[in-house]
Amino acid sequence: MPRTKFIAGNWKMFTTAQSGRELAAAVVKGCAGWSRVRVAVCPPFPYLNVVGEVIRGTPVALGAQNVYPADEGAFTGEVSPAMLKDVGCRYVIVGHSERRHILGETDPLISSKVQVALTSGLDVILCVGETIFQRKSGQTEAVLDTQLTGGLRGVKGDQAERLTIAYEPVWAIGTGVNATPDQAQESHLFIRRRCADLLGPEIAANLTIQYGGSVKPENAASIMAQPDVDGALVGGASLKADSFLAIVRAAMA
Ligand code: PGA
Numbered sequence: 001m002p003r004t005k006f007i008a009g010n011w012k013m014f015t016t017a018q019s020g021r022e023l024a025a026a027v028v029k030g031c032a033g034w035s036r037v038r039v040a041v042c043p044p045f046p047y048l049n050v051v052g053e054v055i056r057g058t059p060v061a062l063g064a065q066n067v068y069p070a071d072e073g074a075f076t077g078e079v080s081p082a083m084l085k086d087v088g089c090r091y092v093i094v095g096h097s098e099r100r101h102i103l104g105e106t107d108p109l110i111s112s113k114v115q116v117a118l119t120s121g122l123d124v125i126l127c128v129g130e131t132i133f134q135r136k137s138g139q140t141e142a143v144l145d146t147q148l149t150g151g152l153r154g155v156k157g158d159q160a161e162r163l164t165i166a167y168e169p170v171w172a173i174g175t176g177v178n179a180t181p182d183q184a185q186e187s188h189l190f191i192r193r194r195c196a197d198l199l200g201p202e203i204a205a206n207l208t209i210q211y212g213g214s215v216k217p218e219n220a221a222s223i224m225a226q227p228d229v230d231g232a233l234v235g236g237a238s239l240k241a242d243s244f245l246a247i248v249r250a251a252m253a
Contacts, residue, residue: 004223006038006208007233008063010093010124013044026241031060036163037230037251040091040232041238042149045079052088063091063125066099069109069116081120085180092117093233093251095127095151097170107150113218114151118159125233126151127185127212130189132171141190148194160199165191165209166233172213174235176245181222181229188228217246222253 015023020043031039042063043051052062068078084092095110095116110126117124128147130140148165155163167187172178179187188209198202211223211232223229231251237243 001050003206003208003230004036004038006040006210007244007248007251008042008091008210009239009244010065010094010096010212010233010235011041012065012098012235014239015047017047017050020051021054021240022058023239024051026132027244028055028058028060030241030245031058034248034252035059037248039248041235042091042093046086048084048089056088061090062088063093064089065093066098066124067092067094067113067117071116071120071180081117081122084122085120087170087251089117089122091123091125091164092130093125093127095147097129097168097173098128100171101131105137107147110151111153115154116165118155118162123162125166125210127166127233129170129173129213131169132220135169135171140187144187144190145194148191148198148214152198155199157200157203159202160207164210165195166210166212167191168212168233174214176214178214178216178219181210181226183224184229185226189228192228200230213230215247217243217250220247220250224251
């Protein structure tokens with residue numbers, strides 16, 4: 001069975017209630033009648049509800065950008081998996097490089113988020129990727145290995161069906177410099193092989209591995225044509241319906 005492509009829009013700390021509502025409505029309209037691609041949008045926390053109302057009952061799914069690894073408690077400023085489920089989220093992004101590098105998230109924290117989110121019934125998009133320094137010094141595979149081993153610790157086989165990996169080289173995020181199709185394929189193949197060791201060959205064969213980092217309508221098709229690239233996690237280009245929908249269209253090619 002070929003893997004279904006999955007395009008997710010990571011809106012980061014952009015949009016307003018009004019612009020988020022309009023963007024979501026345009027995405028829903030543009031995706032009407034398309035069923036061959038999985039599509040999700042991930043607005044900021046305060047807009048999950050408003051965007052959720054717009055996309056409810058449509059094929060466009062709701063995702064969050066972060067989660068705290070506990071059901072509830074005295075964790076000021078944090079949001080639990082149950083709360084995300086309650087407002088209609090299917091997905092949550094965990095371990096985004098902006099959270100690793102700007103907010104200081106570590107692999108053990110990321111691992112507990114992955115586990116608690118999966119146990120709570122959320123589908124997890126786990127982000128991994130190397131910095132430019134790590135790539136230039138030949139550490140790409142070692143970094144991916146550490147992030148996968150750390151992030152997937154304790155994940156059980158049946159839970160892994162709700163897991164997506166997003167390969168997001170840090171040097172490609174928001175820079176306009178995307179990985180070439182060959183660079184993406186090389187890393188994706190490495191990730192799939194490592195996931196075969198960690199989760200089993202069957203899970204790895206069915207695992208969705210998205211590419212993220214300056215995905216645009218102009219480069220989406222060639223990157224997603226690679227055999228181990230199963231979609232995209234899109235930042236900047238997901239903030240405009242036209243460019244996001246062009247990427248969704250490229251995934252159907
Ligand atoms: P970008 O961001 O598409 O703006 O590079 C991707 C991401 O951070 O998920």
